[in-house]
Amino acid sequence: MADLKGKGICYESDDEPIQLTDQNDSHTIRDFQRSLIGKVLNPKKQNVVKLLQHMPTEWKLQDCIKANDLGNGKFLFNFETEDLQYVLQQGPFHYNFCMFVLVRWEPIVHDDYPWIIPFWVGITGIPLHLWTSKNLKKIGSKLGHVGEDKIKESEGRMCIDVDTRKPFIFSKKILSPGGDEVTIQIKYELLFKHCTFCGMLSHELSHCTKKEQGSSNQMERAYVFSRVQLPIGASARQPLLREQKPHDRYEQRESKYHHNVDLHSSKRILEVNGYRRTVYARHDDSSDWYAGKQVGKERS
Template sequence: MSLEEDDDVPFVMSDLPEFSSSERNKRSLIGRLLNPDVQEMADFIFQMPRKWQKQGRVRGIALSHERFQFIFDNEHDLLEVLEKGVHTYKEWAIVVEKWEEVPPPDSLQYLPIWVQIRNIPINYQTEKAIEALGNIVGKVIVGAFDPTKARSNVYERVKVRFDVSRPLRKEKVIDLPNGEKTKVFFNYERIQKRCYTCQRLTHDQDVYPINIRRRQLEAETRRSGGCVVKKIAIPVISESDPLYGVLKENQVGINPNT
């Protein structure tokens, strides 16, 4: 038999218990770094047990450049980590899920995020209306609305299943049944860094493809002796603003989160 013929024969993995790690994996979570260019896997594996305050009770395993596994000694430690919601490393989000022997096709594609919804019209502060608004950004899992209790916050909260391949939506124009329009705003709890150009969780705006191409074109224009036209900054404070002349432009701005 030639070497080529031998390579065509598939290797059959034994189904004996000593060949399988499924029993150990039952106390593990798997996950994915959303910005692996910044979140170095080698440091991440050793830093997260300390961040979770589980040193000595969990060990991490790098599965690839962006995927990982953490095996816990105790089931309650694993559940406590999962219940905390969004986790971050170096201020960028990571996706974690409880291990499954046969993961679904969309495994590690969704984050459970608590979303604050602001500026909901007073006549539509109902469970159904708030759930419908939450579904704009992701499938609502849990709603915190309770019409029988006092509320000191100026927003309602829903927990959604957010697709990490999509951008974070900051606002949405709503057409009301009476013909009027309003705008609601979304704020995402425990989400720290994102690309402020496209609002995605997978890269910084410095490496956003359109920004990179724009900088390349500007550099090529300079090398060829051309003139790069700079954008004219739009003033934040107009002459009709009460703060005009009191504050400088660099003292004010728009909060990108809200």
């Protein structure tokens, strides 16, 4: 009665997790033996409710599947028959051109579960004399878990269980026994939208935070360099101003459109066949020197 009236309730904060029991749960596990559990990888582009409505129709099994939204981007497909094996063979899966995970349900407790997608992966660039099943498996182990009897040596392909929580790798350097370094290319079959900058499936390039951070860092470095440039003193500018002549139209045009021409230009006197020739040269962005027009001629 004390609990019903609220007198036995403890209002103190308690961060300890609640311990659950697994007694007499064999019937629960048995109920999910014909279930597939899935998770969307790009929540901004994938609506779980619409996915649950679309995929059974895509597989032509809408009358044999009961779908449940589990929240947090996860969902469950319950099959009345053994058609779940047929569905699993259709993978890897995508909806709205973005990938999603779909595996056979297991009693795994983890916030990220499920996270594995089996991909057939093609490798190119391996030297022919090193093209062996052993080397393919060694390469595949750096990408994920290589399934047993899932290597096709003649085609350079293998089936790999890839962890979708990590960036996908599309190229890798390998070393030959002689110490020579070669870059191989990795192609994931039926891979749809992903970030081409960081390799994650959870977003596309336009939403990549790592790319934005890289751009801001580059802008910050450029700003730092602009701040440390030493300004040219007034004493250095005065000689240039004194040497200007009214008829120096070319130099006037340069100073009109390039207010900082004094930072990059210099005056040169060339002597040709007894004539003294004043020429201005400026250093442009392409690091090539070019001569200005003749702005004055006087006999030496």
